[in-house]
Amino acid sequence: xxxxxxxxxxxxxxxxxxxxxxxxxxxxxxxxxxxxxxxxxxxxxxxxxxxxxxxxxxxxxxxxxxxxxxxxxxxxxxxxxxxxxxxxxxxxxxx
Amino acid sequence: xxxxxxxxxxxxxxxxxxxxxxxxxxxxxxxxxxxxxxxxxxxxxxxxxxxxxxxxxxxxxxxxxxxxxxxxxxxxxxxxxxxxxxxxxxxxxxxxxxxxxxxxxxxxxxxxxxxxxxxxxxxxxxxxxxxxxxxxxxxxxxxxxxxxxxxxxxxxxxxxxxxxxxxxxxxxxxxxxxxxxxxxxxxxxxxxxxxxxxxxxxxxxxxxxxxxxxxxxxxxxxxxxxxxxxxxxxxxxxxxxxxxxxxxxxxxxxxxxxxxxxxxxxxxxxxxxxxxxxxxxxxxxxxxxxxxxxxxxxxxxxxxxxxxxxxxxxxxxxxxxxxxxxxxxxxxxxxxxxxxxxxxxxxxxxxxxxxxxxxxxxxxxxxxxxxxxxxxxxxxxxxxxxxxxxxxxxxxxxxxxxxxxxxxxxxxxxxxxxxxxxxxxxxxxxxxxxxxxxxxxxxxxxxxxxxxxxxxxxxxxxxxxxxxxxxxxxxxxxxxxxxxxxxxxxxxxxxxxxxxxxxxxxxxxxxxxxxxxxxxxxxxxxxxxxxxxxxxxxxxxxxxxxxxxxxxxxxxxxxxxxxxxxxxxxxxxxxxxxxxxxxxxxxxxxxxxxxxxxxxxxxxxxxxxxxxxxxxxxxxxxxxxxxxxxxxxxxxxxxxxxxxxxxxxxxxxxxxxxxxxxxxxxxxxxxxxxxxxxxxxxxxxxxxxxxxxxxxxxxxxxxxxxxxxxxxxxxxxxxxx
Numbered sequence: 001x002x003x004x005x006x007x008x009x010x011x012x013x014x015x016x017x018x019x020x021x022x023x024x025x026x027x028x029x030x031x032x033x034x035x036x037x038x039x040x041x042x043x044x045x046x047x048x049x050x051x052x053x054x055x056x057x058x059x060x061x062x063x064x065x066x067x068x069x070x071x072x073x074x075x076x077x078x079x080x081x082x083x084x085x086x087x088x089x090x091x092x093x094x095x
Numbered sequence: 096x097x098x099x100x101x102x103x104x105x106x107x108x109x110x111x112x113x114x115x116x117x118x119x120x121x122x123x124x125x126x127x128x129x130x131x132x133x134x135x136x137x138x139x140x141x142x143x144x145x146x147x148x149x150x151x152x153x154x155x156x157x158x159x160x161x162x163x164x165x166x167x168x169x170x171x172x173x174x175x176x177x178x179x180x181x182x183x184x185x186x187x188x189x190x191x192x193x194x195x196x197x198x199x200x201x202x203x204x205x206x207x208x209x210x211x212x213x214x215x216x217x218x219x220x221x222x223x224x225x226x227x228x229x230x231x232x233x234x235x236x237x238x239x240x241x242x243x244x245x246x247x248x249x250x251x252x253x254x255x256x257x258x259x260x261x262x263x264x265x266x267x268x269x270x271x272x273x274x275x276x277x278x279x280x281x282x283x284x285x286x287x288x289x290x291x292x293x294x295x296x297x298x299x300x301x302x303x304x305x306x307x308x309x310x311x312x313x314x315x316x317x318x319x320x321x322x323x324x325x326x327x328x329x330x331x332x333x334x335x336x337x338x339x340x341x342x343x344x345x346x347x348x349x350x351x352x353x354x355x356x357x358x359x360x361x362x363x364x365x366x367x368x369x370x371x372x373x374x375x376x377x378x379x380x381x382x383x384x385x386x387x388x389x390x391x392x393x394x395x396x397x398x399x400x401x402x403x404x405x406x407x408x409x410x411x412x413x414x415x416x417x418x419x420x421x422x423x424x425x426x427x428x429x430x431x432x433x434x435x436x437x438x439x440x441x442x443x444x445x446x447x448x449x450x451x452x453x454x455x456x457x458x459x460x461x462x463x464x465x466x467x468x469x470x471x472x473x474x475x476x477x478x479x480x481x482x483x484x485x486x487x488x489x490x491x492x493x494x495x496x497x498x499x500x501x502x503x504x505x506x507x508x509x510x511x512x513x514x515x516x517x518x519x520x521x522x523x524x525x526x527x528x529x530x531x532x533x534x535x536x537x538x539x540x541x542x543x544x545x546x547x548x549x550x551x552x553x554x555x556x557x558x559x560x561x562x563x564x565x566x567x568x569x570x571x572x573x574x575x576x577x578x579x580x581x582x583x584x585x586x587x588x589x590x591x592x593x594x595x596x597x598x599x600x601x602x603x604x605x606x607x608x609x610x611x612x613x614x615x616x617x618x619x620x621x622x623x624x625x626x627x628x629x630x631x632x633x634x635x636x637x638x639x640x641x642x643x644x645x646x647x648x649x650x651x652x653x654x655x656x657x658x659x660x661x662x663x664x665x666x667x668x669x670x671x672x673x674x675x676x677x678x679x680x681x682x683x684x685x686x687x688x689x690x691x692x693x694x695x696x697x698x699x700x701x702x703x704x705x706x707x708x709x710x711x712x713x714x715x716x717x718x719x720x721x722x723x724x725x726x727x728x729x730x731x732x733x734x735x736x737x738x739x740x741x742x743x744x745x746x747x748x749x750x751x752x753x754x755x756x757x758x759x760x761x762x763x764x765x766x767x768x769x770x771x772x773x774x775x776x777x778x779x780x781x782x783x784x785x786x787x788x789x790x791x792x793x794x795x796x797x798x799x800x801x802x803x804x805x806x807x808x809x810x811x812x813x814x815x816x
Contacts, residue, residue, distance in 0.1 A: 001098075002097075002098030002099065003098035003099075003101055005098075006098055006099040006101075006103075007102040007105055007106055010102055010103060010106040010143065011106050011109065014110050014113075014136070014139045014143070017135050017136075017138070017139050018110075018133075018135045018136045020135075021131040021132045021135065022132050024128070035213075037210045037211035038211050038212065041296065041299050041300070042295075042299075045295070049361055051588075051589075052507070052589075053506075053507070055566065055569065055589065055592075056506045056507070058569030058572070058573075059562075059565040059569050060517055060518075061505070061506035061518070062506045062510075062514070063511050063513075063514065066506075070507075
């Protein structure tokens with residue numbers, strides 16, 4: 001009896017929590033927000049790589065020539081991410 | 096209350112089914128509301144598991160023996176700390192702990208990724224729900240921790256005395272947290288494969304979870320080793336026991352994964368390798384959980400025979416087959432985005448380090464499962480012992496330590512020969528100096544592998560010190576900060592890199608302890624009467640007197656009787672100190688031993704005494720011979736079987752006093768173990784390094800860095816335009 005009663009109560013509580021977004025047809029965030037967060041994370045990672053390369057140069061692990069090549073490549077990748085980010089943000093504002 | 100616990104489990108099982116179904120339906124139909132609903136179901140699961148655990152904990156604290164689990168694993172005289180932790184000493188309780196930790200970890204990662212990974216996260220939710228569902232299925236179907244007894248006993252059996260050790264009670268949750276933690280990157284890797292989003296997004300989202308899992312698993316392994324050293328009474332910290340090995344294997348592949356994901360993050364390489372590694376790590380985590388309880392391999396840790404072995408094997412087979420099929424079907428999407436520029440690059444050394452780590456894992460896997468393999472092939476069970484493991488793992492460990500020294504000084508993509516020379520001059524000189532000192536002043540040359548290990552350890556420590564020095568110097572050049580600030584800022588701004596270096600330093604310090612203690616250990620087994628003296632290493636040890644104590648063992652395990660010895664030890668400089676090893680005796684419920692005899696003939700555990708030292712430990716254990724008490728015990732059994740508890744306690748005290756006054760010879764084991772303390776110190780340094788690497792950067796600093804780089808990139812964009 002205790003088991004059946006507890007099970008019914010618990011399932012009702014769970015249903016209350018999980019059904020709520022279905023009733024509201026919840027949009028938990030703005031369109032494009034997910035893609036933007038992913039691009040933000042990619043941007044942070046790229047900045048970190050640029051910083052790492054700079055540190056490697058300062059510590060003498062990279063020659064100036066190697067660093068110039070790597071830095072240029074990393075920055076062009078970062079620019080690409082920023083441009084994609086602009087596109088996504090523009091799309092979000094339009095909608 | 097047991098009904099409520101069982102209801103939590105069944106409701107949890109239904110919730111996992113709903114979470115999986117809603118998440119997949121939501122992502123496939125594009126109805127976000129179902130994805131959100133599926134995620135919320137996982138939060139509910141966490142709530143249910145917390146409630147179930149609370150119900151069980153309450154039963155243990157109240158010594159409610161109507162619960163079969165409480166009657167089996169606790170007793171009224173079990174100390175409160177051990178009552179709280181007794182849950183995971185049993186198979187059913189372990190499963191509940193797994194489900195609890197998994198639901199909490201899953202909730203945390205799904206909450207943190209709720210705004211991102213919109214395609215991957217729902218599939219990850221489904222995978223996590225299925226894994227949690229499997230454990231709940233086991234509990235609901237076979238191993239319900241809320242099973243009750245129709246006729247509850249008046250007293251429980253008590254917790255296995257071997258487990259009454261603080262390290263041992265913290266060790267399982269640590270291990271399980273590690274095992275469970277690896278389910279997170281596994282689930283997101285599966286999600287990434289299903290959605291064909293095989294970039295580094297899933298890695299960035301779960302990297303910290305993998306690091307936390309690795310840290311917990313490593314700490315759990317260290318605590319297990321400490322328990323073995325101080326509780327098991329044999330004097331070692333690692334026996335290549337199947338269950339020890341089962342925890343080490345996922346840690347090794349997890350270590351490889353933590354290194355190789357950096358290559359994918361930075362270069363878009365090793366994608367197949369990374370998903371394979373995390374699948375392997377998760378499977379090994381499942382195997383570890385399975386081995387502890389299955390009893391299929393003889394182990395000091397196999398505390399109970401399992402009724403769920405087949406189910407576990409089927410689940411593991413499904414995970415392996417499903418993941419392999421998924422990886423193969425996605426091979427075209429897992430192509431590397433770049434090629435190895437040079438063999439003298441950090442990515443090349445990471446790959447090499449991965450190969451060594453995986454080789455170590457394969458060797459250990461073969462040795463661990465050799466009894467099963469040999470029985471399947473030849474019909475006879477044969478096993479390999481510690482010498483086999485030592486012979487095969489020592490060369491691999493040496494290579495691994497060497498790579499730990501080379502990897503950090505090599506830059507990503509390539510390093511110039513001049514840069515390489517510059518990086519290795521100082522560490523090379525340090526190694527030469529250490530080699531000379533060791534050969535001239537110490538007996539290290541008697542063990543060539545140890546000598547090599549000491550040299551490699553000094554090499555790695557020199558490299559790590561040089562990295563800190565050069566990094567701080569570079570920072571000083573830019574900022575003009577004083578040395579301490581430059582150093583602290585260097586670490587704070589590059590936590591992942593310098594936390595990793597600190598972990599490397601800890602790892603080699605640990606290897607220093609392993610090399611010293613395994614090659615130069617001195618062990619003596621002697622049988623002594625009070626007044627006798629023996630030597631162990633450079634110590635002279637005298638057995639002064641026997642001790643007998645009732646109800647007050649120093650370790651607080653609740654043992655009613657403790658017999659021990661007082662040893663006086665003198666080192667080579669004439670400095671003296673006292674050691675008090677003892678042996679705890681726990682009563683048995685077996686009534687055939689008699690009312691008095693059951694207190695002396697139950698389980699017994701060693702409480703070793705250790706004189707800890709940075710140079711060496713002196714470890715001592717005693718095994719009192721209580722056979723001389725057989726006569727008086729028999730007599731007391733006959734006379735006082737029906738006496739009150741107080742009278743029986745007086746009789747037991749009299750028998751114990753008899754042992755103390757006139758002790759027969761006792762057997763002692765004394766071990767002088769050089770450098771063994773550095774294992775624990777190394778473990779603590781690894782933990783520190785891992786915490787630094789996992790600690791999130793302050794948001795304010797991130798914002799500053801972001802604006803700085805955004806400004807620079809803005810200039811570049813203008814220049815391009």
